[in-house]
Amino acid sequence: MKKDTIQLPTLKELEKDLFVMLQKTFGEVLTKQLEEMDQQIAENRDKKRFYLQDKRAVEMDTSFGSIIINRNYYRDREKGGYVYLLDHYLEFEGSKGFSPLVETMAMEMAVQGTSYRHASSMIEKLLGYKVISHETIRQHLLQTEVTFVKPTDQLRKVLFVEVDGLYVKRQRGKRRGREEKIASVHEGWIVNGKRTSLIAKRHYVHKGKEAFWEGFEQFLIDNYNYNPSEHHLVINGDGAQWITACQDHYKNAFFVIDRFHVAREVKTLFKGHKRYRVIRKKLAQYDAKGFLVELNSAVGTLENEKKEERLEEFIQQLSKYPQALGDYREWLKEKDIDTSHYRPMGSAEGTMSVFAKRLKNGRSWCDKGIQAFIDFMVGMKDELEIKTILGRINPNDQTASVSQPKYYVEKLKSSVGELTRNNLSYLNRQKGKPIYHALQALRGF
Known part of the structure; x- marks a missing residue:
């Protein structure tokens, strides 16, 4: 009888390893895209107003893990002070340590779930690493501002x-x-x-x-x-x-x-x-x-x-x-x-x-806590615009990708495909071609 020498991981192990690998890959894609956008901003900025001071690195937790980006730091000759134009155009605050998407996910989980602690724990389980503490979620939610006026087409x-x-x-x-x-x-x-x-x-x-x-x-x-x-x-x-x-x-x-x-x-x-x-x-x-x-x-x-x-x-x-x-x-x-x-x-x-x-x-x-929490709940239920520390939550964000420029979408797909293929050694082998073609067909699905 032929001896069985096949050794394979369990589906759970395979799924977990692939998720971690893809997180790393997409983290690299995100870093690359941000730095390319920062360079594009630098080339097209108002050079008389914004003087390029230097480049500064910032570490930021995202849904793809922790990333480090080097972004341009400018002196505003018109208003005085200093600014990161990348942060301004992409509507985020890099110095806070994590992305607006992570912030939004955390606050939504806190409102829809059972507690701030539970939200922090669930994000850690979902993303595979400690991202945000329960107290940070609470402090961010306390500082949200909801725009309650949203006229309907009342007939x-x-x-x-x-x-x-x-x-x-x-x-x-x-x-x-x-x-x-x-x-x-x-x-x-x-x-x-x-x-x-x-x-x-x-x-x-x-x-x-x-x-x-x-x-x-x-x-x-x-x-x-x-x-x-x-x-x-x-x-x-x-x-x-x-x-x-x-x-x-x-x-x-x-x-x-x-x-x-x-x-x-x-x-x-x-x-x-x-x-x-x-x-x-x-x-x-x-x-x-x-x-x-x-x-x-x-x-x-x-x-x-x-x-x-x-x-x-x-x-x-x-x-x-x-x-x-x-x-x-x-x-x-x-x-x-x-x-x-x-x-x-x-x-x-x-x-x-x-x-x-x-x-x-x-x-x-406390009075401040309950008021901010109820306001945020209402904002989510009524799909209102909510200003946060790191940016804003807009009900139109769900459909925003539809209106993105075609060249931007194609470039993003190309970067994802290139880095994914290079990071998964299996796809570079002859026997990996069938699954590579299958994944390529699912690109953008």
Whole structure:
């Protein structure tokens, strides 16, 4: 029997080794491209204004590992001071030690994940080396600036608003916590197959000492071209006093008591009760009058005093605004507005759960930290422009590569192909040609 002498690495080992090798290769490509761009800038700069002082090396952590680039250092004769033109044109700050992409990845992971530490750990596992500490991520996020004004092409006359509060613990100080008041706004629903999405959805987080609805109205004016005499607002929220105050602030609005909260209270009070199904049916039918009649008729039939007291408070609260139990679509029909594509309100709790998942769970925050964190979350969700220490996060960055000059793209591909072939000795052998041709065919995929 012929002895088996084949020795091969496991797929895991092969994949890991190839990833490290490609990181090294692409790191060299990046270094080469940056230095060539720096030279191009030097040749085409305003030589009367920018005097070439010398070349200086900088080490920078990137998604391809740590790279060292030698870039030109200029004296600005017009404004005084010194500048790296490469940093200016490519919108980064080389002296900070890592690339804007690493910074963005770290902050996004911190917001979408469970903690700053987890984000730092995940980037290390992903890239294979320690890139950025959890405290550095936190400090960078604290210094972000979000541009909240992003006008929509608002053509619709109805705006839908979901409002709720999120209680967040505070660190130290006299206050144990504070309620963050948040609203989500959209222009309606669009159905694509089995999926339904919201049109032009935005988030508003209240700041300052002015009343919530005053600040929110300015937000609508800035982003939705809101006109009180032309637009109709449908506002969904629970019975908190600051939320129901919308009825006094807006004259052309319909307040909807959040049906999730109402249904939850009904279940707590009446589950197992003989009138439970009837009460739920009245609520589902938007029969406000019938629903309140059923609640009143159930007084004195509950199993304990605490539930009786809670029921009386519940009835008293709903009796203040019985119309809020009705169907807002009937109100819009009276104003000759087509409601065929409108759906029931009630996503406020879902909106809050997204924020609560990251902000609560036993965490406590300082005022500056929570504000910067929520701002960044909103910036990511609403695809707003965010200024960072190392550059900026722009929602248009995802499509920016499409508009890059053709010569630049071809040059990049050529550099990648050349360095990849030279660094992978297997591809230089005769037996490596088939896989080389396969990789070449996938170039740019």
